[in-house]
Amino acid sequence: MGEFDLIERFFKRPPLRADVGIGDDCAVWSPRAGHQLAFSADMLVEGRHFLSTVEPARLGHKALAVNLSDLAACGATPQAFLLSLSLPRADESWLSGFSQGLFQLADAHGCELIGGDTTQGPLNIAITVMGELPQGQSILRSGAQAGDDLYVSGHLGDARLALEAFRGAISLPQAVFDAARLRMEMPSPRVALGIALRGIAHAMADISDGLLGDLGHILKASHVGAEIELPSTSALMQTTHHWSCPPDLAQTCVLSGGDDYELVFCAPPLASASVHAAAQASGTRVTRIGRITAEPALVLLDAQGQVVHSRFRSFDHFA
Amino acid sequence: MGEFDLIERFFKRPPLRADVGIGDDCAVWSPRAGHQLAFSADMLVEGRHFLSTVEPARLGHKALAVNLSDLAACGATPQAFLLSLSLPRADESWLSGFSQGLFQLADAHGCELIGGDTTQGPLNIAITVMGELPQGQSILRSGAQAGDDLYVSGHLGDARLALEAFRGAISLPQAVFDAARLRMEMPSPRVALGIALRGIAHAMADISDGLLGDLGHILKASHVGAEIELPSTSALMQTTHHWSCPPDLAQTCVLSGGDDYELVFCAPPLASASVHAAAQASGTRVTRIGRITAEPALVLLDAQGQVVHSRFRSFDHFA
Incomplete structure (x- = not known):
């Protein structure tokens, strides 16, 4: 399974609110008038943020959850996220579980995967999440x-x-x-x-x-x-x-x-x-x-x- | 040097266009009316995307450059980026060079670091970049x-x-x-x-x-x-x-x-x-x-x- 197959099979879904989603050099997004955007990024490293024994679905959930938690802390409504993933190998059963846990939580919050990157290397999950706030309502x-x-x-x-x-x-x-x-x-x-x-x-x-x-x-x-x-x-x-x-x-x-x-x-x-x-x-x-x-x-x-x-x-x- | 000192010393600068920059749970950004946003994420792993012998300043440059290149490919104007960094250790001379190379390129393009994450682990650099496009002008x-x-x-x-x-x-x-x-x-x-x-x-x-x-x-x-x-x-x-x-x-x-x-x-x-x-x-x-x-x-x-x-x-x- 190649890099593009991997993305196609486990991560690409039709755009929801994005003008352009996964599959181009950039995702394109139209912000709503009268709203600010909140951004946060969290990186999870094997052995430090999670044990190697964790079920992939739970890891997919947690990787997004810790990012959504930052949006929650500002009072922002989740909108979209980008996922950069470094994997030792393209293990289908791992990817299937991981993406399932990830999307289950993403769907529960209406948060759309709009882009990212996949590469080979020590297991590392880096997510950047974007949320929306009515102008001037962020809680700092x-x-x-x-x-x-x-x-x-x-x-x-x-x-x-x-x-x-x-x-x-x-x-x-x-x-x-x-x-x-x-x-x-x-x-x-x-x-x-x-x-x-x-x-x-x-x-x-x-x-x-x-x-x-x-x-x-x-x-x-x-x-x-x-x-x-x-x-x-x-x-x-x-x-x-x-x-x-x-x-x-x-x-x-x-x-x-x-x-x-x-x-x-x-x-x-x-x-x-x-x-x-x-x-x-x-x-x-x-x-x-x-x-x-x-x-x-x-x-x-x-x-x-x-x-x-x-x-x-x-x-x-x-x- | 702790995690927060590290961010304070090498990465935190006064917000430029962000409403809230580094230092809260989220960065807050006010998009311009009549514009779309373009997003891209790229992850660089040691030994795969760069050699361990590379000068830290050059690596800082390259980590952002590959992301700006994605914005360029859509015709977007760089605005801001988030940096997630996994480091084996908090090496001051490495961080000094890396951040210098990173900010030199960032400043040349008016692209503001608004957030991110630092953690300990195998060297991994994950950047998410955001650019601006006049409505409907993205080149796909x-x-x-x-x-x-x-x-x-x-x-x-x-x-x-x-x-x-x-x-x-x-x-x-x-x-x-x-x-x-x-x-x-x-x-x-x-x-x-x-x-x-x-x-x-x-x-x-x-x-x-x-x-x-x-x-x-x-x-x-x-x-x-x-x-x-x-x-x-x-x-x-x-x-x-x-x-x-x-x-x-x-x-x-x-x-x-x-x-x-x-x-x-x-x-x-x-x-x-x-x-x-x-x-x-x-x-x-x-x-x-x-x-x-x-x-x-x-x-x-x-x-x-x-x-x-x-x-x-x-x-x-x-x-």
């Missing part, structure tokens, strides 16, 4: 204000729990492992929630490197600090509902787990009802975990409101 | 018409000559090798010519996998054929002006060399003066090498107009 990291409530979407820490089990650092009951592994391999980008929070959230980021690290980006960009009320984070792991996770491990997973692809955002207390309405409308759980402070520090508080010394740091690819 | 592969003249830009085959020398298959005088190597490592994307050919060229493609292969894409998309007059291709290699290249090798390099990043295009004979005016305005050499035929075959003609049996095929990453 820089808008947090002292007094804002701090929220996270969905569940945190389960992906890290699965990673610890894969590493052999812990042993999990099979059902717990399967559930945690699903969270690690098939994250749900919170696109609907991101869109629903337009005009409500002051600042937002997606959680890919761990809650504390990604919240840190908001604090730095907004020149503010935050207090996290630890008791409010104790039920954030999905899998702890079915298993009694050691508290220290649970805290590590939730606060600095990574690979969560949830949203962390803040909104003024007066918008609390709107936040919960957005959560309900998008079918996404939202938990208030603290507040934004004027003092530019990230502080953890225990049940008594006392400061807990943090032992956490977030993930950095070159640290 | 599908517009060739029987009777059109067939042209190529610049020089062909020198990159392949350098590759053969690197492989040890041939030995070149030092000056010839240096010139050929420069063509391989620092291709000049024909952006100005591409733009100048809007409204003139019926169809166009960039030559990355070899003239015959890339011309083949035009023929297939346009349901036509072509005759190439071989004598007109004999002076296409830049380095043969300084060296007497064996004719068989020269023909291989020119017809199926690859890595040329020139343009192959066709235009009606009546537009011949316009083609030459576009060449002159863009400071780019253009050579007429044959014509488009109704019969859907690609035929090579010798000096007597006799058909030459072709022994050539173009490059395919998985063939």
